[in-house]
Amino acid sequence: MKKITKNLFVLSLLVFGLQSCSEDNDRPEMINEEEVITSVRVTLTSGNETVSMSSVDLDGDGPNPPVVNVQGNLGSNKTYTGSIRFLNEAESPAEEITEEVAEEADEHQVFYTFSGGISSVIATDTDSNSNPLGLTFNLTTNDAGNATLGFTLRHEPKKPNAGILDAGGETDVEVLFNVVVE
Amino acid sequence: MKYRLLFMVFLVFESVYSQDCHLSLRGKVIDQHDKKPLEGAIISIFGTKKQVLSNSEGVFVLQGLCEGFYELEVSHLNCGTQFITLQMDNNLEKTFYLEHHVEELNEVALVKKRESTPSEQSLNAAVLDNSAAQNFAEALSQIQGVSTLKTGNSIAKPLIQGMLGSRVITHNQGVRMQDMEWGEEHAPNIATSSIEGVSLAVGAKALKYGSDAVGGVIVLDPRKPVFANKQRHEFIWAGQTNGKGVLGSYKLDKDFENGAFYGLQFAFKKSGNNLNSQGYLMNTGLEQTNLSIPLGWHKANKGIDVYFSFFKANNGILRNAHIGNIQDLINQINGNVTSDYGAFNYEIENPRQDVSHFLAKISTYYHIPSFGKWTFQYDYQRNRRKEFDIRLGDRNKLPGVDLQLTTHGFQSLLKLDTTNDKLVEFGWSTDYQLHYPNPATGVKRLIPDYNSLNMGAFVYGSKTLSNALSLEATIRTHNIRINADKYYKSSRWEALDYIEDFSSFVVEEFDFQILTAPKLNFQTISAALSLHYNKKEHKFHTNVQYIERAPNPAELFSEGLHHSAARIELGSLRMQKEKATKLGFQYQYLTDKRSVWLAPYLNLISDYMALIPTGVEYTIRGAFPVWEYQQTNARFTGVDFKWTEYFSKGIQMTNGWSVVKALDLKRNTAFPNIPPVNTHHELEKSFDKLPGLSFQVTGQYHFKQNEVPDNLTIYNPSTQSNQTLEINRAPNGFFLLSSVVEYQFPKSGNSQYKLRLSADNLTNLAYQNYLNRLRYFSNELGRNIQLQLQINF
Numbered sequence: 001m002k003k004i005t006k007n008l009f010v011l012s013l014l015v016f017g018l019q020s021c022s023e024d025n026d027r028p029e030m031i032n033e034e035e036v037i038t039s040v041r042v043t044l045t046s047g048n049e050t051v052s053m054s055s056v057d058l059d060g061d062g063p064n065p066p067v068v069n070v071q072g073n074l075g076s077n078k079t080y081t082g083s084i085r086f087l088n089e090a091e092s093p094a095e096e097i098t099e100e101v102a103e104e105a106d107e108h109q110v111f112y113t114f115s116g117g118i119s120s121v122i123a124t125d126t127d128s129n130s131n132p133l134g135l136t137f138n139l140t141t142n143d144a145g146n147a148t149l150g151f152t153l154r155h156e157p158k159k160p161n162a163g164i165l166d167a168g169g170e171t172d173v174e175v176l177f178n179v180v181v182e
Numbered sequence: 183m184k185y186r187l188l189f190m191v192f193l194v195f196e197s198v199y200s201q202d203c204h205l206s207l208r209g210k211v212i213d214q215h216d217k218k219p220l221e222g223a224i225i226s227i228f229g230t231k232k233q234v235l236s237n238s239e240g241v242f243v244l245q246g247l248c249e250g251f252y253e254l255e256v257s258h259l260n261c262g263t264q265f266i267t268l269q270m271d272n273n274l275e276k277t278f279y280l281e282h283h284v285e286e287l288n289e290v291a292l293v294k295k296r297e298s299t300p301s302e303q304s305l306n307a308a309v310l311d312n313s314a315a316q317n318f319a320e321a322l323s324q325i326q327g328v329s330t331l332k333t334g335n336s337i338a339k340p341l342i343q344g345m346l347g348s349r350v351i352t353h354n355q356g357v358r359m360q361d362m363e364w365g366e367e368h369a370p371n372i373a374t375s376s377i378e379g380v381s382l383a384v385g386a387k388a389l390k391y392g393s394d395a396v397g398g399v400i401v402l403d404p405r406k407p408v409f410a411n412k413q414r415h416e417f418i419w420a421g422q423t424n425g426k427g428v429l430g431s432y433k434l435d436k437d438f439e440n441g442a443f444y445g446l447q448f449a450f451k452k453s454g455n456n457l458n459s460q461g462y463l464m465n466t467g468l469e470q471t472n473l474s475i476p477l478g479w480h481k482a483n484k485g486i487d488v489y490f491s492f493f494k495a496n497n498g499i500l501r502n503a504h505i506g507n508i509q510d511l512i513n514q515i516n517g518n519v520t521s522d523y524g525a526f527n528y529e530i531e532n533p534r535q536d537v538s539h540f541l542a543k544i545s546t547y548y549h550i551p552s553f554g555k556w557t558f559q560y561d562y563q564r565n566r567r568k569e570f571d572i573r574l575g576d577r578n579k580l581p582g583v584d585l586q587l588t589t590h591g592f593q594s595l596l597k598l599d600t601t602n603d604k605l606v607e608f609g610w611s612t613d614y615q616l617h618y619p620n621p622a623t624g625v626k627r628l629i630p631d632y633n634s635l636n637m638g639a640f641v642y643g644s645k646t647l648s649n650a651l652s653l654e655a656t657i658r659t660h661n662i663r664i665n666a667d668k669y670y671k672s673s674r675w676e677a678l679d680y681i682e683d684f685s686s687f688v689v690e691e692f693d694f695q696i697l698t699a700p701k702l703n704f705q706t707i708s709a710a711l712s713l714h715y716n717k718k719e720h721k722f723h724t725n726v727q728y729i730e731r732a733p734n735p736a737e738l739f740s741e742g743l744h745h746s747a748a749r750i751e752l753g754s755l756r757m758q759k760e761k762a763t764k765l766g767f768q769y770q771y772l773t774d775k776r777s778v779w780l781a782p783y784l785n786l787i788s789d790y791m792a793l794i795p796t797g798v799e800y801t802i803r804g805a806f807p808v809w810e811y812q813q814t815n816a817r818f819t820g821v822d823f824k825w826t827e828y829f830s831k832g833i834q835m836t837n838g839w840s841v842v843k844a845l846d847l848k849r850n851t852a853f854p855n856i857p858p859v860n861t862h863h864e865l866e867k868s869f870d871k872l873p874g875l876s877f878q879v880t881g882q883y884h885f886k887q888n889e890v891p892d893n894l895t896i897y898n899p900s901t902q903s904n905q906t907l908e909i910n911r912a913p914n915g916f917f918l919l920s921s922v923v924e925y926q927f928p929k930s931g932n933s934q935y936k937l938r939l940s941a942d943n944l945t946n947l948a949y950q951n952y953l954n955r956l957r958y959f960s961n962e963l964g965r966n967i968q969l970q971l972q973i974n975f
Contacts, residue, residue, distance in 0.1 A: 027667065027689075027697075028619075028621065028627075028630070028631045028667050028669070029621040030669055030692065030695060030697070031621050031623075031624065031625070031626055031627065031669070033624060033625055033626055034624055035573065035574050035577060035624070037802055037803075038802065039802070040802060055802055056802075057801050057802040058694060059671050059672070059673040059674075059694060060671070060801065060802075061671075061742050061743035061750055061799075061801055061803075061806070062671040062672075062673040062674050062677075063671075063673050063674055063677040063799055064673045065799070065800040065801075066800060066801065066802050090693075090694055097574075100574050100575055101574075103575070104574065104575065148902070154506070155506065155572060155574075156572060158522075165513065168502065168522065169506070169510075170504055170505050170506030170507075170510060170572065171505075171506030171507040171509060171510050171803060171804055172506055172803060173802055173803060174507055174509060174802075174803060174804035175802060
């Protein structure tokens with residue numbers, strides 16, 4: 001019986017010995033979240049005219065709200081060609097996340113919400129299944145006035161869909177700009 | 183020195199043996215509580231190999247004894263051990279009383295006969311075998327007063343009298359389970375089929391198991407030897423229609439006459455997408471494996487126990503519960519999005535949770551003559567939890583959460599040799615814990631790197647004042663040191679006003695982050711007093727306890743976005759320990775015909791740590807509600823009630839009720855996740871002419887929870903309006919019907935077969951459960967029929 005006890009001890013020592021290799025824990029590595037989108041940059045052009053907008057949130061899920069900036073006013077009754085970019089500007093150099101979205105076009109879609117002086121926003125690019133992707137679009141204005149323009153990037157929405165409420169999926173980006181149509 | 187002493191003791195016995203020895207001791211072992219003889223009590227003479235068992239009349243005879251001084255150890259499987267010193271001059275007759283019920287009060291687990299001793303706060307092996315296919319928390323909810331908080335269908339945590347997480351301790355095989363219990367979506371890592379018996383400990387007894395247990399202690403019984411050459415096998419196979427799930431479980435128990443034993447237990451469980459009354463719920467499969475090996479050797483005066491267990495689970499998380507921001511959640515809750523139903527399959531895709539738990543323990547005991555029984559234990563645990571989210575590109579293969587918690591535990595217990603009517607125990611414990619969040623996730627750590635050292639000590643005493651009255655008391659103290667290394671967002675560090683208050687923690691500042699090394703220290707003192715009074719078939723227990731609990735890592739360090747809940751959660755370095763004063767009263771009435779259990783309680787907690795919504799923050803992903811751990815004062819009141827009538831002709835009826843009310847006294851509002859009032863009614867029929875056959879029908883009604891916290895109002899920039907997030911809306915009450923037919927075949931030779939057919943949610947009701955965190959996304963499961971075969975041989 002003593003032998004059994006002894007064997008038990010040896011066995012357990014062996015197991016504990018194997019299991020107790022712990023991690024070196026002096027100073028943990030800093031994590032820079034690569035896939036975080038800190039910035040949305042929208043450019044609208046019509047001829048020589050360019051209107052640009054940005055929403056930048058460098059602290060991500062920190063307490064500071066995004067800084068929203070709109071440069072220039074839209075002209076009335078015009079059509080603009082637009083593009084939207086997603087970046088991680090907490091890194092240097094900034095990481096272009098637009099490319100990753102484009103690579104996985106069939107798992108993403110940019111949705112538009114608008115009101116006031118904007119009459120339509122329509123995607124001009126498609127994914128491999130000919131469903132809209134929305135990184136580039138045409139925007140049409142009508143009469144002068146205030147307008148809002150919102151962009152929502154959804155990951156894994158239902159495709160095709162009948163608009164944002166039908167699409168499901170998860171929201172990666174949701175921004176809203178207040179613009180003036182003059 | 184100790185060894186030399188021992189050696190001398192042996193020498194003395196050797197010399198005694200050489201004398202002319204012809205005396206005998208005839209004894210009778212009696213259960214102190216019901217005065218019935220105890221069969222199978224082990225009587226051994228310390229320092230010799232002499233050992234006998236009491237027969238069915240409780241009688242034993244020890245022969246060939248010499249004149250002189252003897253130390254006897256009398257023990258029984260269901261009772262404590264007693265040490266008695268005897269002077270042998272002539273042949274002796276003596277009666278021994280074993281403290282069956284005082285010793286194991288409130289934690290009687292190995293119930294001999296269900297009819298004669300139902301303990302309302304425990305589940306025996308037979309009940310657990312029937313529940314083999316359920317998860318641990320669900321099996322536990324058969325105890326009156328225990329509910330489950332679920333995340334989907336596969337992840338469930340036990341809720342005891344309205345409390346969960348760090349406030350509920352699970353004590354498995356003498357080891358406190360260390361398994362990230364602070365997370366609402368982290369279930370205990372225990373396979374139901376690996377458990378021999380389980381009970382809920384309360385009062386002074388419970389405080390022996392550990393601090394923090396403001397809610398209660400779940401005690402899983404360790405394997406005990408049977409002191410006979412026996413080999414038992416148990417196979418359980420179960421299949422169920424919902425999710426096309428299967429369970430296979432095998433258990434081997436091998437015992438030897440000399441007190442040695444070993445065992446092997448293995449279980450595997452798998453199921454696919456679950457079905458509710460509307461369709462298949464996408465990605466709700468699960469896979470679970472566990473293996474455990476108990477071994478040991480028990481002698482009268484010394485023994486050793488070794489236990490290994492490994493548990494692994496891969497749980498799919500309902501696909502459409504995965505949301506990106508609060509707008510997605512509002513759309514879901516307000517019903518703007520129709521649930522996605524898919525086809526059946528067994529695939530488990532992202533989002534999913536992958537958890538594993540390894541446990542190893544070794545414990546030894548030694549009885550020091552005329553002093554006491556000393557136990558020493560070392561245990562090792564490793565708990566790993568990975569969560570896989572839906573991420574961009576190849577990152578899908580990387581977990582978004584990857585936490586590893588390693589614990590080394592040492593404990594020592596000394597049970598003094600005392601007279602029959604009192605018991606004194608001392609214990610100390612030291613736990614060293616290391617938490618390592620893997621940075622390879624590329625996602626900010628949910629819980630930071632930390633190590634902690636928790637040192638504790640307790641004293642327990644019990645005293646029998648008269649045949650009817652006994653008293654127990656425990657006092658316990660802990661010192662907890664936590665050293666963490668955490669990166670805070672610079673903006674968050676500033677917003678929380680930490681700059682001035684905690685500047686000493688700062689190690690280095692970077693562009694957007696700040697590395698800190700918080701060092702925290704907590705000292706707790708807890709005490710409990712239990713009073714037991716028996717009068718014939720009436721038993722009264724009163725428990726008064728004061729328990730202090732130190733904050734857990736989530737309460738201290740949480741910082742950032744919880745994707746699965748679409749909320750920002752913030753801990754606080756300012757957290758102080760919480761202090762709970764609980765008064766509990768239990769009344770039990772027990773005859774052959776009737777069993778009544780009534781247990782009201784009042785729990786007043788100051789500095790209660792609660793996760794409370796405090797505002798909204800805006801990010802580029804949209805708006806998120808902010809939930810902060812704050813300290814408030816809380817009052818929990820409730821009552822658990824169960825009544826069983828045993829009629830003639832094998833008819834048995836049970837009615838149970840659980841009511842709990844929880845109030846935030848500072849803000850005068852309710853807390854979330856408090857179980858609504860629920861009741862169940864059970865009817866069971868067995869047959870004298872066909873023993874082994876039984877039918878059971880159970881109806882349970884869960885009322886609507888009327889006491890819920892306020893909903894949140896959130897400004898939606900897209901629509902430029904305020905929207906209500908009805909996150910605390912309680913679903914309607916529901917009535918569930920289930921039934922069981924069971925047939926236990928007559929024993930043939932050594933083997934016993936049992937067939938069990940059960941059906942849950944018989945009416946295929948479409949309902950939502952307030953205690954399911956994913957209730958916004960889908961209805962609960964529909965009808966489930968399960969067939970289970972159990973073979974024992």
